[in-house]
Amino acid sequence: MQIPASMMATVLVAPHRFELEQRPVPAPGDEDVLVRVRACGV
Helix, strand or coil: CCCCCCCEEEEECCCCCEEEEEEECCCCCCCCCCCCCCCCCC
């Protein structure tokens, strides 16, 4: 499986205000795990 270059991220920009932004996918370190989330409900 190939890791994409970017992802969608929900960013807190002010109290009680979130925005959806395109961000680069972080590179996992030696002891990290990169997890793909297909859906999330809040």
